[in-house]
Amino acid sequence: MSDSQPGPSGLQKFSSPKKKRARCSLSSSEKTVICNIYKTIEEMWPKDSFIYSKDVAKKTAETAGVHLSTVYRIIKEYRTHKRVSSPTQAPKKGTIMDKLDDMTLSGIRRKVHMLFFDNDPPTIEKVLNLVNEDDSLPSFKRTTFQKVLNKLKIKYLKRSRRSVLIEKEEIVRWRFYYLQKMLRMREQRRKIYYLDETWVNEGHTKSKIWQDLSIESARQAYQEGLSTGLKAPSGKGKRLIVVHIGNEDGFVENADLIFESKKGEGDYHREMNSKVFEEWFSRTLEKLEPNSIIVMDIPHIILDAWNEFLL
Structure with missing residues (x-):
């Protein structure tokens, strides 16, 4: 509610609502409200006023809490198109992440697995250098490249025995035979x-390394020409x-x-x-x-x- 002050006759005088910021986009429903306020004031305003239209627009701006130019613009839009509409959203600029196709992402993933095949713990710096040195792949900054790795489900996690879950089928059979x-x-x-x-x-081995969480089985790794991760030891x-x-x-x-x-x-x-x-x-x-x-x-x-x- 607006702040109120006592008037000279003992009645309370209400101040007009605060105006919206300049260049504030209004929705179609807000524009419709302003049009209805304008129409109501127009019907109540004395028709013999010399500056009739300007006074109606000014009173509408004060009542709705918008700038006078906003009222003129909305009334003009309504009289021209017989309707009002919400502003169109400016198209978002595409980022480098949106421009990466499947072939590029696959090439980056293979750079990570090149280090896995060599049993060399991958770091962002190592993989980034391999990618940036490859003319067939785009160049990245370190902060952007980390987002690319996250998109590929390659995350920096503590080492675990997850490799047991993606062993070859013959290894699983041998284990069953051993237990029997x-x-x-x-x-x-x-x-x-x-x-x-x-x-x-x-220096012992690193407790945390980059891991490709998209590899769910040894069969998948074999079919895609990838590895199942590092094999211990991987320290230097x-x-x-x-x-x-x-x-x-x-x-x-x-x-x-x-x-x-x-x-x-x-x-x-x-x-x-x-x-x-x-x-x-x-x-x-x-x-x-x-x-x-x-x-x-x-x-x-x-x-x-x-x-x-x-x-």
């Missing part, structure tokens, strides 16, 4: 030892290789094997050659209970070394 066999061994109450290797990196610098064996009772005493990798980068599994493995495994067998079972991650602990040991 382990169940039989436990029913026979045989002693089970677990043998595996790990590594400790000088010197690393120690650690091999040990144990069970629910703990690690076997004095059965650890620890040595420094001579390769600072790349696949650390190749550091375990047949000679090193054979010497260590022969010493370890003497410390295990007879008729026991050894569970070992063959694909990851140098299959060649194991085959040579058996021969």
Whole structure:
């Protein structure tokens, strides 16, 4: 409600409503209200006034809280077209995101997976350099490129075991076979030892990396010529290789094997050659209970070394 002040006769005097800002676009319904106010005042105004039309327009502007020029413009629009309309919205300017087609987005995605194939943790700087150096792809600024990655569902997240969900079908079958066999061994109450290797990196690996969340299965990755992500380890610098064996009772005493990798980068599994493995495994067998079972991650602990040991 408008502010009121007492008039000279004791009656309250109401001030006119605040005017709208200049250049404020009015909707068709607001224009219709102004037209109705103008028509009502026009019918009530004395017809013998010398400046009849100007007074009606001025009174309409004061009553509606708009500028006088706005009233003239709306009345002219109505008299010309016999109707009033809302202002047309100016078309939005297209951004670079709107101009990216599927082929361009696919090319950017492949740059990310090039690093995945090399087991190199992708960063915005690495991928951005690869994209900007490619003449077939547009150049981006860092802030814009981050939006492009989000559009591709490539996000910076904490590493997880999500890769288990997108393994190949043959790996899933092998795991099923392994679980069945382990169940039989436990029913026979045989002693089970677990043998595996790990590594400790000088700078260790990153806890968060860029991940392509659009890859839902290994089959999809294969069909699209993409990867399923990084394979550990992905850290840089010197690393120690650690091999040990144990069970629910703990690690076997004095059965650890620890040595420094001579390769600072790349696949650390190749550091375990047949000679090193054979010497260590022969010493370890003497410390295990007879008729026991050894569970070992063959694909990851140098299959060649194991085959040579058996021969």
